[in-house]
Amino acid sequence: MTDIADKTIRIGTRGSKLALWQANAAAEKLQAVGLKTEIVIFSTKGDQILDKSLDKLGSKGVFTEELEIALRNGEVEIAVHSAKDVQSTIPEDLELIAFMEREKVNDVLLSLNPDFKLEPGSKAVIGTSSTRRKALLKQYYPDVTTVESRGNLQTRLRKLEEQGMDGLMLAFAGVHRMEYDNLIVYTFPEDTFVPAVGQGSVAIECAKSLEPELKAALKQALNHAETHVCLLAERAFLRTMEGGCSIPSFALARLTKEGVRISGGIVSLDGKKLLQETLEGPASEAADLGEKLANIILGQGGDEILRNIRAEREE
Numbered sequence: 001m002t003d004i005a006d007k008t009i010r011i012g013t014r015g016s017k018l019a020l021w022q023a024n025a026a027a028e029k030l031q032a033v034g035l036k037t038e039i040v041i042f043s044t045k046g047d048q049i050l051d052k053s054l055d056k057l058g059s060k061g062v063f064t065e066e067l068e069i070a071l072r073n074g075e076v077e078i079a080v081h082s083a084k085d086v087q088s089t090i091p092e093d094l095e096l097i098a099f100m101e102r103e104k105v106n107d108v109l110l111s112l113n114p115d116f117k118l119e120p121g122s123k124a125v126i127g128t129s130s131t132r133r134k135a136l137l138k139q140y141y142p143d144v145t146t147v148e149s150r151g152n153l154q155t156r157l158r159k160l161e162e163q164g165m166d167g168l169m170l171a172f173a174g175v176h177r178m179e180y181d182n183l184i185v186y187t188f189p190e191d192t193f194v195p196a197v198g199q200g201s202v203a204i205e206c207a208k209s210l211e212p213e214l215k216a217a218l219k220q221a222l223n224h225a226e227t228h229v230c231l232l233a234e235r236a237f238l239r240t241m242e243g244g245c246s247i248p249s250f251a252l253a254r255l256t257k258e259g260v261r262i263s264g265g266i267v268s269l270d271g272k273k274l275l276q277e278t279l280e281g282p283a284s285e286a287a288d289l290g291e292k293l294a295n296i297i298l299g300q301g302g303d304e305i306l307r308n309i310r311a312e313r314e315e
């Protein structure tokens, strides 16, 4: 390598513990191939406004906008995001160059009571800020009450006791990275509680104008090919559904012997209507498969569920 090795890769990230963990994971991968790194912290709208639920903040890049501005201004070479937090369509002048190897994708239940069990018919009070988790809980555990819970994991855990909740429903990935595995009392199955698009993976974004040799070196060091194929399928699904993080849609792709399989759908906010389908196809057509799945779901009444959600939000 010529001058690339001498360059310091500035990594833009949010300042939360989870974000920093992810930025450090990227930095380590880059250092392993001999690149120098520097972590630069930015605060996003999603970090600053904690008293509103995410669906009221609007779905457009609440966790990414400030980082994207830094990419444009050349303040950082790459931005590191939870793949789940990245809008389905990113601005024209930016691109996602890598998806890092995915962590276990499931949602989990955390409780301060190690013996807590989520039984059928449970009247438990569970904290979550995700419309998907709330709606899926209503579908599979209609007697559970959900309570809004936002902020970083440390804050949420403090509020768990204060607000009389039995548990918190979160992504395993974040819980594991913050080393709270010991509080996990239940792992939700991925075929019923299908995760949000991108859950468990870390996305790397850069300006399209970044030097091609550097871009190639970054991609080589950071991208995980299998995860990338799966995320192409899931993100095409999300784009076609036109759902941001505030819409209770979900999709999970996995590589199979034949190619790629994606399972996904949408659930109404009250949990009563659940649409879910699974498709399989060649890995080279991952994005088409995701799009096809979304169109099937929209055609089965997913479009109506989306319209109802939007109408409810207008009120």
Ligand SMILES: NCc1[nH]cc(CCC(=O)O)c1CC(=O)O
Residues within 6 Å of the ligand: 082, 083, 084, 085, 169, 170, 171, 172, 173, 174, 175, 198, 199, 200, 201
């Ligand atoms: N929207 C918040 C968010 N973004 C990424 C993660 C965890 C890591 C991941 O899902 O990849 C979380 C917390 C959660 O959903 O529990």
